[in-house]
Amino acid sequence: IVDFNMQRVGLVRNDAYLLYYLAITMYDTCRQAGVTGLEKPKEADFSDAMPTLAFNRLLGDLDRARDGRRLIVTVDEFEKIEDQIDAGRLTPDLIDFWRGTFMTFPWFVMAFAGLYTLEERRHDYWNPLFGSVEAVRVSFLSRAAARQLIVQPNPDFDIDYDEDAITAIIDLTNGQPSLIQRIGTNLIARFNEQVFEAGIERARRFSLADVQAVIAAPTFERDVQAYFDGVWGQAERSTPPGQTAIMIALAPYPEGRSLSALAAHLHLPEEEISAALATLQRHDVVIQKDACYGYTVELMRRWVLRQVKR
Numbered sequence: 020i021v022d023f024n025m026q027r028v029g030l031v032r033n034d035a036y037l038l039y040y041l042a043i044t045m046y047d048t049c050r051q052a053g054v055t056g057l058e059k060p061k062e063a064d065f066s067d068a069m070p071t072l073a074f075n076r077l078l079g080d081l082d083r084a085r086d087g088r089r090l091i092v093t094v095d096e097f098e099k100i101e102d103q104i105d106a107g108r109l110t111p112d113l114i115d116f117w118r119g120t121f122m123t124f125p126w127f128v129m130a131f132a133g134l135y136t137l138e139e140r141r142h143d144y145w146n147p148l149f150g151s152v153e154a155v156r157v158s159f160l161s162r163a164a165a166r167q168l169i170v171q172p173n174p175d176f177d178i179d180y181d182e183d184a185i186t187a188i189i190d191l192t193n194g195q196p197s198l199i200q201r202i203g204t205n206l207i208a209r210f211n212e213q214v215f216e217a218g219i220e221r222a223r224r225f226s227l228a229d230v231q232a233v234i235a236a237p238t239f240e241r242d243v244q245a246y247f248d249g250v251w252g253q254a255e256r257s258t259p260p261g262q263t264a265i266m267i268a269l270a271p272y273p274e275g276r277s278l279s280a281l282a283a284h285l286h287l288p289e290e291e292i293s294a295a296l297a298t299l300q301r302h303d304v305v306i307q308k309d310a311c312y313g314y315t316v317e318l319m320r321r322w323v324l325r326q327v328k329r
Contacts, residue, residue, distance in 0.1 A: 111144030275313030
């Protein structure tokens with residue numbers, strides 16, 4: 020697995036530079052995984068005129084050296100590729116080139132992950148990917164998988180949970196993995212502080228009171244701020260408009276609100292509310308239960324409510 024986060028890549032000069040950066044990242048990762056027989060990519064070989072030639076040569080070398088393994092390049096925040104195409108630093112030809120590599124080297128996989136789906140991108144140059152890739156929806160963990168992450172994040176984890184503590188974490192996060200991990204991390208930090216710093220004797224077991232204390236601490240909101248900001252920012256930037264207004268209108272109602280109640284509250288036609296709700300549902304921000312719409316993640320609802328009251 021090759022971690023290729025576009026945020027870390029930053030601004031690039033052109034296609035040649037991006038392909039060279041990707042080639043170097045692939046080379047380093049493969050060497051660390053024990054793949055031998057590879058020649059280190061040279062920046063001079065990635066000419067502006069034909070940058071794909073050197074990249075194809077690396078793929079050919081990998082084809083011979085991979086020993087039956089696949090290469091999965093995880094392109095996180097892939098929408099930043101579009102930003103750089105819009106700015107003229109990258110060309111749409113890059114997308115079509117990658118499509119060709121998938122067909123030539125089936126073991127070469129690129130997993131594009133970001134805030135938006137490929138279908139939501141606004142430019143036609145993404146279209147070549149539609150016919151040759153599979154869109155895999157990544158959503159929240161099931162209750163069973165969330166429970167597993169809570170009680171046994173690794174095989175050596177030796178602290179138990181009360182049943183109501185597990186239920187509370189799942190209800191608060193709806194199985195959102197990063198929020199579960201953050202609650203678990205803060206529980207461990209609080210336990211260590213009590214036992215090893217304050218000298219408090221306590222059982223190696225987390226209770227509902229422990230969970231409530233952790234999520235009420237100011238440090239918890241700070242630790243998960245990136246998640247809240249990301250969800251809110253996506254609702255602000257994506258279309259159709261009105262998504263953040265719906266989020267604010269839903270925040271005081273943990274049981275949810277009906278479409279007609281939202282339309283009356285926001286003084287907007289139900290058609291406009293429905294369109295915004297559809298996007299919020301697709302982005303896992305809200306969920307429909309019976310005739311009401313409510314937050315998918317209870318912690319997100321509480322965060323929005325606090326912002327409104329400030």
